[in-house]
Amino acid sequence: MLDGASRLRALRDVVLPLAAPGVATAAILTFLYCWNEFLFALSFTLGPDRQTVPVAVTLFRGRYQVPWGQVLAATVVATIPVAIFVAAFQRRIVAGLTSGASKG
Numbered sequence: 422m423l424d425g426a427s428r429l430r431a432l433r434d435v436v437l438p439l440a441a442p443g444v445a446t447a448a449i450l451t452f453l454y455c456w457n458e459f460l461f462a463l464s465f466t467l468g469p470d471r472q473t474v475p476v477a478v479t480l481f482r483g484r485y486q487v488p489w490g491q492v493l494a495a496t497v498v499a500t501i502p503v504a505i506f507v508a509a510f511q512r513r514i515v516a517g518l519t520s521g522a523s524k525g
Contacts, residue, residue, distance in 0.1 A: 446517025
């Protein structure tokens, strides 16, 4: 504001670059928390057509035995998007978590 910048330019050039690592980290961790929320999904789903992936994998049973091969395959397939997401945004996660930890 002192150098003649408007409020919008000060927000765009100063505030958003400083807040970006924290906002990105909060968004990533919120996504991971929501992806792994099992108890609410199990309690509030009405039927098999509305179940989330973790609930569907847990309730995936055979008539007389548990098909462990199919359960583990479904678990791997359900984990792949989260692993790719974390690998893609790993630098932002670390930058957001450590942004206030250094003096330099």
